[in-house]
Amino acid sequence: MANSQRIDADVFSLVFEGHEAFGNFMRLRDGAIVQSLNMELRLRIEEEQECVLGVFMQAIYDQLSGVEGGRGPEEVIVPFFPDREFAGRKLHIPQRGDKGALLELSRKNAAALRHERLRKEEFANPQEHTDRILDRVRQDLGMDVRPEHIECFDNSNLQGT
Numbered sequence: 010m011a012n013s014q015r016i017d018a019d020v021f022s023l024v025f026e027g028h029e030a031f032g033n034f035m036r037l038r039d040g041a042i043v044q045s046l047n048m049e050l051r052l053r054i055e056e057e058q059e060c061v062l063g064v065f066m067q068a069i070y071d072q073l074s075g076v077e078g079g080r081g082p083e084e085v086i087v088p089f090f091p092d093r094e095f096a097g098r099k100l101h102i103p104q105r106g107d108k109g110a111l112l113e114l115s116r117k118n119a120a121a122l123r124h125e126r127l128r129k130e131e132f133a134n135p136q137e138h139t140d141r142i143l144d145r146v147r148q149d150l151g152m153d154v155r156p157e158h159i160e161c162f163d164n165s166n167l168q169g170t
Contacts, residue, residue: 015040016107017082019098021066022115024123027141028052031126032065033119035111036081046072047122063091070095086112 020035030052036044050065066085073081085098086108103109130138140155147155 016084016111018084018086018101018108018111019081020086020111020115021062021069022088022112022119023058023062023065024116024119025052025058025061026123026127029123030061030065031119031123032069033115033122034065034069035115035118037111038082044073045118047118049122049126057092059089059092062087062089063093066091066095067093086115088112088116 016037017039018037020033020037022033024031028051030050032048032050034044034046034048035042046069048065048068050061052061066087070081081098083097083099085095085100086103087100089102090100101108103112127138127141143155146152150156
C-alpha cells in the first residue's frame with residue numbers, strides 16, 4: 010500500500026476480546042508500508058487499555074531494536090495515548106484523513122488476527138467457542154444469566170393467520 014502524502018510513521022492499533030488483546034504494528038516509509046507485525050497479548054485482571062498499548066509498543070520497539078539501528082520514524086500514530094512516553098517520538102491520534110485511514114487499516118489487521126485466532130479456536134475447542142458465543146448473547150441482550158435453551162419460530166408460512 011502506498012500513501013500519496015509520503016508519510017514516515019509508525020502505526021499501532023489494538024483490538025480487545027475478553028482477556029486478550031490483538032495488536033498490529035505498521036511502519037511507513039515515504040508513504041509505503043515497509044513492515045507489519047501482529048502480536049497477541051494476554052491481559053491481567055482489570056488492566057487498562059493505555060497500559061496494554063504501552064506494553065505492546067515497547068515490545069515492538071524492543072523487537073526491532075537491531076533493525077535500522079533501532080530507530081524508527083519520529084511520528085507515531087495511535088488510537089489513544091499509552092501510559093508511558095517514548096523519547097524522541099511524537100504521538101498523534103488522527104481523527105480523519107490519510108492518517109486516520111492508516112489507523113483504520115491497522116485496526117482491521119488486528120481484527121483479522123483476532124478473527125483468525127477465534128476461528129482456529131472454534132475447531133480446537135468447540136465447547137469454549139460455544140461458551141464465548143452464549144456469553145456474548147447474554148451481554149448483547151442484557152440477560153442476567155447465560156441462555157441454555159434458545160427456541161426459534163418461523164412465521165413466514167402462516168399466510169397472515
